[in-house]
Amino acid sequence: MIRGILFDLDNTLLDFMHMKRVAIDAAVSAMVDTGMPVPHEEAFREIYQLYEQVGIEHQEIFQLFLKQRFGEVQYKWLAAAIIAYRRARDGVMVTYPHVRATLVELLRRGLKLAVISDAPRLNAWLRLCQLDLHHSFDPVVTFEDTGHRKPSPMPFERALERMALKPSEVIMVGDWPERDMVGAKQLGIRTVFARYGDVKGVTKSGADFEIDDIGQLVQVLDRIEFGQPLADQFEPIV
Numbered sequence: 001m002i003r004g005i006l007f008d009l010d011n012t013l014l015d016f017m018h019m020k021r022v023a024i025d026a027a028v029s030a031m032v033d034t035g036m037p038v039p040h041e042e043a044f045r046e047i048y049q050l051y052e053q054v055g056i057e058h059q060e061i062f063q064l065f066l067k068q069r070f071g072e073v074q075y076k077w078l079a080a081a082i083i084a085y086r087r088a089r090d091g092v093m094v095t096y097p098h099v100r101a102t103l104v105e106l107l108r109r110g111l112k113l114a115v116i117s118d119a120p121r122l123n124a125w126l127r128l129c130q131l132d133l134h135h136s137f138d139p140v141v142t143f144e145d146t147g148h149r150k151p152s153p154m155p156f157e158r159a160l161e162r163m164a165l166k167p168s169e170v171i172m173v174g175d176w177p178e179r180d181m182v183g184a185k186q187l188g189i190r191t192v193f194a195r196y197g198d199v200k201g202v203t204k205s206g207a208d209f210e211i212d213d214i215g216q217l218v219q220v221l222d223r224i225e226f227g228q229p230l231a232d233q234f235e236p237i238v
């Protein structure tokens with residue numbers, strides 16, 4: 001019997017990469033408009049190369065970029081970038097389709113819902129609050145809560161402990177096989193690959209189920225409950 005669901009946050013509940021792209025694009029446009037003498041595409045590419053080195057959550061990416069490019073930070077460009085980034089981000093941060101309706105249905109069925117995210121604690125909570133999802137999950141286990149990232153078993157164990165559930169009683173939903181699926185499987189947790197959030201072109205997720213829409217989770221639960229074959233396609237969510 002499934003009593004709880006563990007969700008990854010970025011690219012599983014919210015379209016993080018899309019939000020990031022739009023926000024960086026706006027920031028670069030703002031810097032170019034303010035007089036920064038770098039072609040838009042070049043600046044965009046360099047910022048993403050920096051993210052590869054320092055991590056996508058880095059909070060001073062424009063400072064790094066300007067320092068690397070010009071040897072110093074020109075604050076007029078920096079301020080323009082930050083303001084444009086925030087405006088664009090706030091406007092474009094949304095959940096994937098059917099997230100809210102699905103969470104309501106899962107809660108209605110009496111399931112406990114948790115988030116396990118490798119994002120920094122404050123960033124994870126800010127995103128949850130902005131999407132008004134902060135009341136739906138307990139616990140929310142972030143990087144600082146255990147000091148370990150998935151696929152370490154520690155964040156999974158922490159969530160199970162807080163939910164007072166066993167590995168066999170939960171499923172893990174995520175978009176990153178090497179972290180979300182591998183981590184959960186070590187503990188014997190069933191896994192669901194959020195194919196709709198995949199930006200890396202994953203061909204073999206290694207998950208027990210693969211879904212194209214978060215609404216199909218309800219069908220996953222029914223399959224587990226009634227022991228139907230796992231390999232069948234799910235009904236599309238309209």
Ligand SMILES: [Mg+2]
Pocket residue numbers: 008009010011012174175176
């Ligand atoms: Mg993710």
